[in-house]
Amino acid sequence: xxxxxxxxxYNHPKLxxxxxxxxxxxxxRQFELVIADDGSTxxxxxxxxxxRSRAPFPVVHAWHEHNGFRRAAVLNLGxxxxxxxxxxxxxxxxxxxxxxxxxxxxxxxxxxxxxxxxVRLTEDYSKSMTPxxxxxxxxxxxxxxxxxxxxxxRHINTWFYNLVGVxxxxxxxxxxxxxxxxxxxxxxxYDENFMGWGREESDLRTRFRRYGLKGKSMWPYxxxxxxxxxxxxxxxxxxxxxxxxxxxSRRIRCENGLVRLDA
Numbered sequence: 001x002x003x004x005x006x007x008x009x010y011n012h013p014k015l016x017x018x019x020x021x022x023x024x025x026x027x028x029r030q031f032e033l034v035i036a037d038d039g040s041t042x043x044x045x046x047x048x049x050x051x052r053s054r055a056p057f058p059v060v061h062a063w064h065e066h067n068g069f070r071r072a073a074v075l076n077l078g079x080x081x082x083x084x085x086x087x088x089x090x091x092x093x094x095x096x097x098x099x100x101x102x103x104x105x106x107x108x109x110x111x112x113x114x115x116x117x118x119v120r121l122t123e124d125y126s127k128s129m130t131p132x133x134x135x136x137x138x139x140x141x142x143x144x145x146x147x148x149x150x151x152x153x154r155h156i157n158t159w160f161y162n163l164v165g166v167x168x169x170x171x172x173x174x175x176x177x178x179x180x181x182x183x184x185x186x187x188x189x190y191d192e193n194f195m196g197w198g199r200e201e202s203d204l205r206t207r208f209r210r211y212g213l214k215g216k217s218m219w220p221y222x223x224x225x226x227x228x229x230x231x232x233x234x235x236x237x238x239x240x241x242x243x244x245x246x247x248x249s250r251r252i253r254c255e256n257g258l259v260r261l262d263a
Contacts, residue, residue: 013046016047115219191255
């Protein structure tokens with residue numbers, strides 16, 4: 001396979017099923033789908049098994065036991081289970097635009113990681129979502145003028161940050177970005193010392209930048225549509241991750257990543 005889409009999920013089987021329907025509609029199917037599961041129950045496994053039986057591409061279910069929200073650890077699990085040279089990252093509650101994979105593959109370049117955008121769907125609209133709406137791409141009409149302006153602002157800011165060489169920018173969204181596997185290996189993937197919610201992607205971005213990569217903006221062009229759900233309670237612990245990020249942001253390779261360097 002030419003690319004690996006890595007989705008993370010935890011006990012949101014209905015949202016995951018809608019997201020998987022979005023990948024079944026992709027214009028480019030030269031990819032494998034790796035579902036990195038943070039310890040969901042059998043209901044999620046049943047959704048994945050049912051989808052695998054009809055999917056027009058390989059589907060891998062990578063599962064580990066739940067021990068609190070471990071975004072960094074489960075993303076590394078997904079990377080380890082991938083088999084291609086290019087990884088596209090999103091979440092199991094984000095429906096991709098039909099050209100999501102096609103555009104990630106088309107615009108990738110050596111020496112860069114690619115940044116896409118996202119649109120938050122409202123609670124009412126998310127609750128009304130059906131497979132038929134996903135197939136019809138009805139969700140694309142939920143883009144607002146305000147959000148479109150925000151995406152273009154991110155796009156322009158990314159160009160500026162690359163120009164002046166700021167290492168802790170541009171902004172990166174875990175719901176929509178991609179990178180070469182060789183670059184992920186070079187920085188040792190995600191830092192698994194990040195626990196709970198927050199700053200995992202910021203840390204990865206900063207280490208990419210210190211390694212010499214540039215963030216290529218596709219913020220207004222490649223979009224994922226985030227389905228509403230209650231806020232994860234682990235967001236209350238974000239301050240711990242902020243402090244850890246501030247203390248460790250000058251390195252390139254993390255010690256507790258795809259491989260443990262201190263082992």
